[in-house]
Amino acid sequence: MKNIKDYTLEELQEELINLGEKKFRAEQIFKWLYVEKVKSFEEMTNLSKELREKLNKEYTICNFNILKKQESKDGTIKYLFDVLDGNAIETVLMKYHYGYSICVSSQIGCKMGCKFCASTGINFVRSLSSGEIVEQILAVEQDQNIRISNVVFMGIGEPLDNYDNVVKAIRIINDQKGLSIGARHISISTSGLVPNIYRLAKENIQCTLSISLHATNNKKRSSMMPVNNAYPIEELIKACKEYIKITNRRISFEYALAKDNNDNKEDAKELVKLLHGMLCHVNLIPINKIENGKFDKSSNENIMKFRDYLNDHGIVATIRRELGSDIDAACRTIKKKELKK
Ligand code: SF4
Secondary structure, three states, rough: OEHHHHHOOOHHHHHHHHHHOOOOHHHHHHHHHOOOOOOOOHHHOOHHHHHHHHHHHEOOOOOEEEEEEOOOOOOOEEEEEOOOOEEEEEEEEEOOOEEEEEEEEOOOOOOOOOOOOOOOOOOOEEEOOHHHHHHHHHHHHHHHHOEEEEEEEEEOOOHHHHHHHHHHHHHHHOOOOOOOOOOHHHHEEEEOOHHHHHHHHOOOOEEEEEOOOOOOOOOHHHOOOOOHHOOHHHHHHHHHHHHOOOHOOEEEEEEEEEOOOOHHHHHHHHHHHHHOOOOOOEEEEEEEEOOOOOOOOOHHHHHHHHHHHHHHHHOOOOEOOOOHHHHOOOOOOOOOOOEEE
């Protein structure tokens, strides 16, 4: 059956017209789903009983079940959701001074095989639909009785490998009649699928693009991220420059510092050279040790020296605050061993 949350407002209007209904019913349904956050068609009381029955026959309202919930000392909450087909995904809620931020998954498993990521070694099962991406936000908001203000696509999966569904989910999340989260508060993190960076540049979505860079030369980057063999650094940086030119948006480069691998002064120098003149920001991530992972975390001293070198040479850099590390919810450490029910 079709998932009613898989539709943008315009698509839902089409669906309603095809059901012989008036277009404005779609807006009413949208409001029930994303403002009132109801879990059944029965609760949509301004729709006729006949329409509610029709909807029940044609669509499901995908409501995830919470399989597990772990809370960190710092208030970060990691959810394991049953996506209703025998699989499970993880979603992480973080609390910042500016509000609540959610890290959503875009796929069940990941094909990219980044060596520092806990998703590596987990077989790719399938991509999530746009409704399943949106449902992660709804389910957490309902569970916590909060409103989420920021969304990051940094959970399991490569968002640009699920391009159409991710872009559609962003349109639903961003729609003022949907979840109404500003595009500038939505961030997509990619390992660097170059063709889809060019596509995204032309979508006219004001979201933030984060690039998982992590190294400044192809040898090192390919050893950390196999995707670099297909799209080497030169091509990636060229695509980023084009993205900035078209969107006039600042790109965020993520750089996970691994001890004795990419955290010395030479690396910092190369990074300055690579990003020179670009409208960008560097987010330094203290790498998280994962089970069987081959990288260790840099010392705090090295991390700070690295940051200072970048800042002193014209590249704005900050160190990401680590949240949820005690529950394996910190960046790229969410565990996959529980992803099968
Ligand atoms: S870092 Fe992202 S793209 Fe790389 S393996 Fe992990 S989930 Fe996939």
